[in-house]
Amino acid sequence: MRIEPKDASLGATIYGIDLSMPLSADNYKAIEQALGRYGVISFPEQELTAGQLRDFSENFGKLEVNVANLFHDEQYPEVMILSNMKENGKPIGLSDAGQDWHTDMSYSKTIAFSNVLYGIRIPFRDGKSLGNTAFCNMHAAYDGLTEELKEELDGMTITHDFNKFWDMMRREKGSTRPPLTEEQRKRKPPVSHPVFLTHPITGRKVLYANPGYSMRINELSEARSDEVLQFLFEHQVQEKYCYRHQWAQGDVLMWDNMGTIHNAVADYGPDEHRLIKRCQVMADKYFPEQY
Numbered sequence: 001m002r003i004e005p006k007d008a009s010l011g012a013t014i015y016g017i018d019l020s021m022p023l024s025a026d027n028y029k030a031i032e033q034a035l036g037r038y039g040v041i042s043f044p045e046q047e048l049t050a051g052q053l054r055d056f057s058e059n060f061g062k063l064e065v066n067v068a069n070l071f072h073d074e075q076y077p078e079v080m081i082l083s084n085m086k087e088n089g090k091p092i093g094l095s096d097a098g099q100d101w102h103t104d105m106s107y108s109k110t111i112a113f114s115n116v117l118y119g120i121r122i123p124f125r126d127g128k129s130l131g132n133t134a135f136c137n138m139h140a141a142y143d144g145l146t147e148e149l150k151e152e153l154d155g156m157t158i159t160h161d162f163n164k165f166w167d168m169m170r171r172e173k174g175s176t177r178p179p180l181t182e183e184q185r186k187r188k189p190p191v192s193h194p195v196f197l198t199h200p201i202t203g204r205k206v207l208y209a210n211p212g213y214s215m216r217i218n219e220l221s222e223a224r225s226d227e228v229l230q231f232l233f234e235h236q237v238q239e240k241y242c243y244r245h246q247w248a249q250g251d252v253l254m255w256d257n258m259g260t261i262h263n264a265v266a267d268y269g270p271d272e273h274r275l276i277k278r279c280q281v282m283a284d285k286y287f288p289e290q291y
C-alpha cells in the first residue's frame with residue numbers, strides 16, 4: 001500500500017490495495033492513521049459490490065442506518081444510495097445529500113467516525129468531473145483561532161440538531177425531501193458535544209462545529225452564541241483549510257468526520273448522472289461510553 005499526500009491542507013490517495021478483499025490488521029492501522037493525518041483519502045480504481053462496500057466499511061466501526069433512510073441498497077440497508085438518476089420515472093437515490101457545509105452525525109449522541117463513498121457513475125462536462133466533494137480541515141481551523149477565543153470556548157458545548165440541515169434543504173434549496181416525521185425527530189433529538197474535541201487518532205484538538213447542524217453554544221447568551229457561531233462558520237471554510245475531491249468512476253472516498261467538515265458541490269444538471277453508494281461508520285470504537 002502506498003500513501004500519496006495531496007498538495008493541500010488535507011487529502012491523500014492510497015494505491016496498491018483492493019478493498020474487495022479482507023483488510024489485514026496492518027492495512028487497517030495504516031488507513032486509520034492516514035484518516036487522522038490527512039482527513040480525506042481516496043482509493044482509485046476499485047470494483048466493489050454493495051456487500052463488499054459494507055464489509056470494508058464495517059472494519060472501522062458500527063454502521064448507521066440513517067433515520068431518514070429514503071434510499072438504500074435492496075439487500076443492505078446500511079448502504080445508502082445517493083443519485084439523481086431515475087428508473088421508470090422514479091428516483092433511485094437521494095439526489096441532494098450533503099449539499100452545504102456540515103459534519104455527518106454531529107446531531108447524534110454517538111458521533112460519526114467516517115463516511116465511505118463508492119463512485120459508480122460520475123458526471124463529466126468539458127472533460128472535467130462534476131459533483132466534487134469539498135472538505136475543510138478542522139485541526140487547522142482550531143489551530144487558526146486566537147488564543148483568546150480558544151480560552152473563551154474551552155470546556156463549552158454546542159447543541160446540534162438533525163432538523164436544522166433537513167429544513168434548510170427544503171426551505172432554501174428547493175429539496176423535495178418530505179419534512180421529518182415526529183417519530184424521526186424523536187429518534188434523533190438535539191444533542192450537545194464539546195466545541196473542541198480531542199481527536200482520538202491524532203490526540204490534537206479539533207473545532208467540532210458546523211453550519212449544517214450546530215444551533216447554539218450552550219454556555220453563552222443567545223446573542224454571543226449567534227455571534228461566535230457565525231464567526232466560526234466563516235472561519236472554518238477559509239480556502240486555506242480546504243480541498244476538493246474530483247471524483248473518478250471507481251473511486252472509494254473515505255473521510256474523517258471528526259477532523260473535517262464537507263460539502264457536496266451541486267454543479268451538475270438532472271441529465272448529468274451521478275450514482276454513489278455510501279456507508280456511515282460511527283465512532284463507537286473511540287467513544288464506547290456513548291453507547
Ligand code: SIN
Pocket residue numbers: 082097098099104115131132133262263264265276278
Ligand atoms: C455526504 O454528505 O455524505 C454526500 C457527499 C457527496 O455526495 O459527495
